[in-house]
Amino acid sequence: MTTATKRARPIPAIESSDEDDELPLINRRVSKKPRVSLSSASASNSTSAQTKSRLKQRSSSDRVLADARRQRRQNGTTTVVRPNPAAAKGRRAKKEEAKLEPIPVEEKKPKREGQSSSSDQGKDNGGYRWWDEGEGERNSGIKWTTLLHNAVIFPPEYEPHGIPLLYNGKAVELSAESEEIATFYAAKLATDYVQKPTFQRNFFDDFRHSLRSTSAHRIIKKLELCDFSRIHAHLEKKKQEKKDIPAAEKKKLREEEAVRCKKYTVALVDGREEKVGNFRVEPPGLFLGRGEHPKMGKVKSRIYPEDITINVGHDAEIPPCPLEGHKWGKIIHKRDVTWLCFWKDTITGGSKYVWLAAGSAFKGMSDHAKFEKARRLSQYIEQIRRDYRQGWKAKGKEPKQRATAMYLIDKLALRVGNEKGEDEADTVGCCSLRVEHIKFVPPRTIELDFLGKDSIRYFNSVQVEKEVYENLKLFCRNKKPGEDIFHRLTVTGLNDYLKSLMDGLSAKVFRTYNASVTLDNLISNTPARSDLLEKIVFYNQQNKEVAILCNHQRALPKAHGSQMEKMDKKVVDTQQWLTELKRGRNKINKSKGSIDSVDLIQWMPEKPVFTEDMDDKERAAERKRAAAAPRVKTARVKKLPQIETAIKSVSERLAKLKADMQVKEDMKTVALGTSKINYLDPRITVAWCKKREVPIERIFAKTLLVKFAWAMETSEDFRF
DNA sequence: AACAAGACTTGGAAAAATTTTC
């Protein structure tokens, strides 16, 4: 309802450019998915300062590399072999494969597994520092020379439980296959999927199909008459039993499972050990798409070895098939790809791949290349922006639409928006925007409202350049709501054009570029005298700005409301006590020395009362009762010095409480993770951490430290 | 050139692990 647009910006710390629109419009209001009925109109208008762009004074990547090399190599890998990059490639593969016996992968010696365990702590790639080597052949089409792995592990076969499905109140005998499907449904009973007609219909079609040659087929005709509650109860019971296993035993079970999986967790790539990412075949179940997916509820069937294609080295041993009586579908030796296995998804027909983990050299190199490409865009961006501004006035429809779309992609960080099929959720991106997704608010504000990736709502009311406004209006003229705004523009056409502006450029690079450049600019303004915690909060706030730019949202946490209430109560209590303390101070001060202490009243939450015979549930209930009970009056006698100290500490506590509450409210529907993992060049963060003396572990969790190992030696003056 | 298949990145939710609070 309100209009979030550009707002006044602070005086930039560094020289500003004359162009007022260098940065993307990050001050968007956050809106939520039109999730069920949860009213959400109150989406908060988060605002924050935005800096003007600054002149780039980048350190060349060469310098960073040199810098990195100078650093002490603290990595615990064996000898510090610094291979000559040119010679290394070909030789390394063979030599090391001979040396490094493929213990975890080789079937013949399963007893000696523990052997390599010390090398796989933390790192996903056995300490291979690819970033210390030259660019060399990194980008060539061939991805590996030798490849050895154990393929995948399968979920356990279905074990029938014999708990009946009731139909019209009577138990129905089901085949194991049908029972499994019924059980998939029972497992979802507590979700709102089961309320959705599409989900019900798809499930029931598949369920009925599974019954076709059994007697139950004549009985079970309507979903409404199926009662899954007994199966549901059975599942709940199992869940509880699992939960109730003593901690020690749980730990043991976990360890046993780890031993069983061990050999699947690593692959040997050119003789180097690398962690495998997703070595588990997805278990069967009901397909849960996002948003209004037409296929939700369909049975995603079990994948068998026959469905799987294995990609291994020519001379490598073919991984043994873990399922008795089965064999792999296909064995291939495709060296221009990085996947180890793949199969066809039974629902979408798309391919599912087994990849190496995020910390592997394959993934790291392409991540690095992605950010380098985005950095390269900063050398072209001014030119490109001039170009599309020019394009707004183009005579031809396609160039005009293209230039207008480029503005949206650049300024609003929209995704490009490929075509989607009838059998997918109806979501859009820039090129697939339809007339129904835009509203025009004179003089030049557009309101975009559509479902984007994952059916997350994009809602943004933003002032745009006059030409853009007029163009968009023009493109919508005489079109029905369901028609494409950019009807002459295709994604391929757009990307082909981008290639002509910069080698390797495509629409998604703008998102990476804008996210990273925004963070870089924002955190360069870190308040000088902040303590560690303040710096971290500050960083997270800037991270939040990026998340808002990219429209990274999450569902409102279930307990948000109650947690806020709880905090609010605390604020009220603390406030009351502070007021009382101040009253006491006044009284003493006014008395001019005639009294030196006062009676003060503090209202405290009631303390819960536990008795020996209470179980966990009763204790929890008692705790709740006490928290909700009226506050208890407590009398305290205080002298002036005591009061002064208390006022100070209580004020601080109150301020912190209020600040925490604000942060919680501001963050309730933003997801920081996605940008941190995918969009923000880790070198920006590493450099900032070094400069501001923030331990990197406070920003990157363990997996991110591994994923971004290549960025850890970035010098503190790195700029994106 | 249009379309489909293939390969890889990006995405939020749920589960699991860890930390904080009481």
Added chain:
DNA sequence: GAAAATTTTTCCAAGTCTTGTT
């Protein structure tokens, strides 16, 4: 010392973009 809250990891769906195929 357990429950609650928060953070991290896992899961798998859903995008982007390139590469075949017709």
